[in-house]
Amino acid sequence: MARYGMVMNVKTCLGCKACMAACSQWNQTPFWAEDGGKWRTRVTELQEGKFPEVKREFFPTICMHCVNPPCHSVCPTGATYINKDGIVLIDYDLCLGCGYCIEACPYDARYEYEKDDLEKDEFYFGEDARHHQVHVDKCTFCVDRLAEGEEPSCAATCVGHARIFGDLDDPKSEVAQLVNSGKAKPLGEYMGAQPKVYYIK
Amino acid sequence: MDLVQQHTWGWFIAIYLYFGGLGGATIALGILGELRFNKGKWFGIGTALLGLAILSFGLIWLILDLINPLRFLLALWVKGIAHSWIARGMIIITGAYVFGVLYALAAFFEWTTFKKWMGYAAMFCGFGVTTYTGLLLNANVGIPFWHTPALPVLFTVSAFSTGCALLMWVLAGKNDHESEHFFHAVEGFDIFLISLELLILFAYFDFARLGNAAVMKSSHMLLTNPLFTIGFVVLGLIAPLILEAYASMKENSKGLAAFASALVLIGGFLLRYLIVWAGVFQYPHGLAG
Numbered sequence: 001m002a003r004y005g006m007v008m009n010v011k012t013c014l015g016c017k018a019c020m021a022a023c024s025q026w027n028q029t030p031f032w033a034e035d036g037g038k039w040r041t042r043v044t045e046l047q048e049g050k051f052p053e054v055k056r057e058f059f060p061t062i063c064m065h066c067v068n069p070p071c072h073s074v075c076p077t078g079a080t081y082i083n084k085d086g087i088v089l090i091d092y093d094l095c096l097g098c099g100y101c102i103e104a105c106p107y108d109a110r111y112e113y114e115k116d117d118l119e120k121d122e123f124y125f126g127e128d129a130r131h132h133q134v135h136v137d138k139c140t141f142c143v144d145r146l147a148e149g150e151e152p153s154c155a156a157t158c159v160g161h162a163r164i165f166g167d168l169d170d171p172k173s174e175v176a177q178l179v180n181s182g183k184a185k186p187l188g189e190y191m192g193a194q195p196k197v198y199y200i201k
Numbered sequence: 202m203d204l205v206q207q208h209t210w211g212w213f214i215a216i217y218l219y220f221g222g223l224g225g226a227t228i229a230l231g232i233l234g235e236l237r238f239n240k241g242k243w244f245g246i247g248t249a250l251l252g253l254a255i256l257s258f259g260l261i262w263l264i265l266d267l268i269n270p271l272r273f274l275l276a277l278w279v280k281g282i283a284h285s286w287i288a289r290g291m292i293i294i295t296g297a298y299v300f301g302v303l304y305a306l307a308a309f310f311e312w313t314t315f316k317k318w319m320g321y322a323a324m325f326c327g328f329g330v331t332t333y334t335g336l337l338l339n340a341n342v343g344i345p346f347w348h349t350p351a352l353p354v355l356f357t358v359s360a361f362s363t364g365c366a367l368l369m370w371v372l373a374g375k376n377d378h379e380s381e382h383f384f385h386a387v388e389g390f391d392i393f394l395i396s397l398e399l400l401i402l403f404a405y406f407d408f409a410r411l412g413n414a415a416v417m418k419s420s421h422m423l424l425t426n427p428l429f430t431i432g433f434v435v436l437g438l439i440a441p442l443i444l445e446a447y448a449s450m451k452e453n454s455k456g457l458a459a460f461a462s463a464l465v466l467i468g469g470f471l472l473r474y475l476i477v478w479a480g481v482f483q484y485p486h487g488l489a490g
């Protein structure tokens with residue numbers, strides 16, 4: 001049993017979006033979809049401050065794998081569940097596609113994997129296609145890679161060491177140290193979801 | 202703070218919420234009419250079945266809104282019963298069907314005591330459905346305009362007002378003494394409900410005026426939308442309130458009251474649609490791509 005979490009270092013994110021590419025290839029998320037694609041992880045560009053003191057920042061986002069996840073609270077069938085390592089997952093066989101969790105998630109982490117997307121998935125990935133039914137989709141912290149002892153693909157690819165993944169229960173891990181020292185903080189704490197992804201801003 | 206209007210839910214969910222509330226209220230009010238106002242067994246059976254039919258019509262829209270409607274039966278796999286309002290709603294709706302049909306059977310065969318018990322159980326479930334439509338939206342913590350205890354109250358009151366409106370339609374064509382009596386009772390109750398609805402709305406928007414950014418944005422969207430201000434508030438609430446109050450003081454005014462009821466029914470739908478439309482997420486800054 002672990003308690004997996006991630007620290008995003010906004011200061012060192014270069015905005016190269018290699019994480020988005022790596023995730024979309026590994027998890028076959030609909031990069032082909034209209035309006036810029038559907039992603040499990042995104043890097044948004046922010047303009048901070050007022051002219052002439054404008055600062056450009058890159059802001060990586062992902063499912064926060066909340067301890068008290070509203071997406072789980074609203075899911076009628078139990079399709080959304082929390083595994084023993086604190087990872088919030090979806091059982092595709094049980095997912096109705098009611099969209100309740102998309103409305104409930106306060107971090108914009110979920111999207112619909114629709115019929116068109118299934119066809120495209122097969123078109124791009126052929127026999128290796130991983131999505132065979134419509135469902136709601138989101139980040140899994142790459143549970144399949146964790147099982148093989150590898151990091152999630154976004155963290156493994158990150159050039160700027162902006163994504164630090166690890167076990168929050170292991171005091172020696174870098175994530176735990178960043179979180180326990182108070183350097184990294186969760187977003188939107190007032191909403192009560194208790195995210196396990198933390199930000200250094 | 203990043204404010205983003207929600208787009209996942211739209212017309213379909215609004216239609217579901219509307220007919221769910223209307224169906225639930227019709228069951229509850231109709232059975233009340235039979236049990237307490239001596240409206241006779243056929244009225245009880247008719248309204249209970251009418252309410253269930255309306256509820257079923259609403260459910261169709263919920264099913265069509267699923268990305269895979271064929272999966273609908275999974276909704277009865279209510280593992281989320283402890284925490285999800287869709288799962289709890291399924292139980293309440295199933296209860297309304299079971300008790301509603303048992304009530305109708307008991308009324309038909311005139312099993313008096315059993316009918317009473319089933320009638321009260323069906324009324325309770327009907328009431329539950331009306332409130333649940335508000336609780337369903339209420340659970341979405343990221344949309345502060347919905348995440349307020351006032352919403353289920355508003356939806357419940359509005360659902361009962363539309364239920365009264367529908368019953369007035371049913372009763373308007375009848376001239377027997379009991380029908381007249383019940384018609385005026387329903388009319389009076391509707392006047393009370395519309396007034397209450399106006400009060401709740403006032404409180405809702407006064408709260409929003411001082412609320413957080415997303416709440417302010419939602420309320421601004423509604424207050425600048427003529428469909429809301431003129432369509433719902435003026436034509437769907439204030440006009441029928443005045444018409445019904447006027448009609449209640451005059452003889453032979455059922456036609457006028459029935460016209461007011463039509464306005465209430467349209468207004469009720471506009472309310473559901475516009476509240477769903479005005480849902481605005483308040484994401485922590487940086488999240489909205």
Ligand code: SF4
Nearest residue numbers: 063064066069071105
């Ligand atoms: S970020 Fe959203 S999808 Fe992820 S666990 Fe929290 S509520 Fe659920």
Ligand code: SF4
Nearest residue numbers: 075095096098099101
């Ligand atoms: S869309 Fe699927 S995962 Fe989301 S709440 Fe509905 S059944 Fe659960």
